[in-house]
Amino acid sequence: MKLSTLLTTAALFSRSAMAHYKFPSLIVDGTPTPEFKYVRFNTNNINPLLDLNSIDMRCNEGGLASGPQTETAVVQAGSTVGFTLSNSIGHIGPMLVYMAKAPGDPSNFDGDGEVWFKINEWGPDFSSGSIEWPQLGITSYSFQLPPSLPNGSYLLRIEHIGVHNAANANSAQFFLNCAQVQVTGGGNGNPGPLVAIPGLYSNEDPGIHFNNYYPPPTSYVIPGPPVWFE
Template identity: 50%
Template sequence: MSTLGKCDDRAYELYLKPASRQYDNYYSNGPVTNVASSDIACNLGAIARTTGTLTVAAGSTATFSVFNGITHPGPLLWYMAKAPGSVNGWNPSGNVWFKIAQTGATISGGAISWPSSGLQSVSVRIPSSIPAGEYLLRVEHIGLHSAGSSGGAQFYMSCAQLKVTGGGSASPSPLVAFPGAYKATDPGILINIYYPVPTSYTPPGPSVWSG
């Protein structure tokens, strides 16, 4: 298991050298709220920042610690993007991201809850069949406590630079872009989670790649 960083849910901060790209507001940790902004990729000012790279084996588990735990209600999503060469300073523009995992909502008996709430760490398995190479790993938590009006959803994300060893020859899909994968009006983004309580919830973005 590789511990990549730590997260402070003042606004879901994930940052720890050498693997995570430090973003401009890490000290105050405000959210990104504009899904059309380039900041939606890796957070404010971090899309092409240079940092170190962590070597992990395909099929292993990567973990971020969460300082004080996750307090906002909402989904937890994980994406990866393969760099064409060195990932260090690479700008992941265009359709390069694929979703590897997500945790949505639990709805039962007229109540909605979020399995990510209160977590002190968040983990994901690096797919065992992806080709060896250098990748960005993007972790994102979406706070939906104010999402009943457009622009109210709060996006907290970070990108870690990985060198994946082992692996296979699979071609992950679908590939999406950030910005581009989300619209402000997506039902998983523009939603009142309090009243009436939703009867279903689907996180935004593409389907999880099953490879």
């Protein structure tokens, strides 16, 4: 292989890798906390998940095993929290946030079963007449917890779905992490609908098997259940 070809291939690989990311820090009271103090450590670094049927879809690779080494942050229902990113987002696609209530200590909770509910989503903007992805380039993402969220321990799951190659079947990329939180000051809300992870997405969902290019899209359906926010 010619040197120029090798250099081009290396440059493309480097740009692709730099477009990848993870969510290492929870943001509480407007301040990022130490990396992986409250966020479960993942073992695949900044690489995406591709298999929708894997239990890694819950909290990323290594995210179930690292629960006992992760501390739990105290957060107020109705407050604004968030996550930092290790690199700025370089792929088009939506942002989604899920929670799952733990029956006890969240460090021992594996998120099995229909226990997850969506509290936030952020998709593309069509106000200009064409699709725009304001998620590109951000280095953190913050959102409000539902004010009526019941008190208790939860997994808080952040996810960005890269759909830049999703015109090809089974090619969407999933970047995600889970934090452990203890909610206080909550209410009597009834979060739902509850879904299982894996199981909430299909490779043929219109927001996952998605062609961003031609013909130009005029709509986008964010995957997963409706947002619960009360």
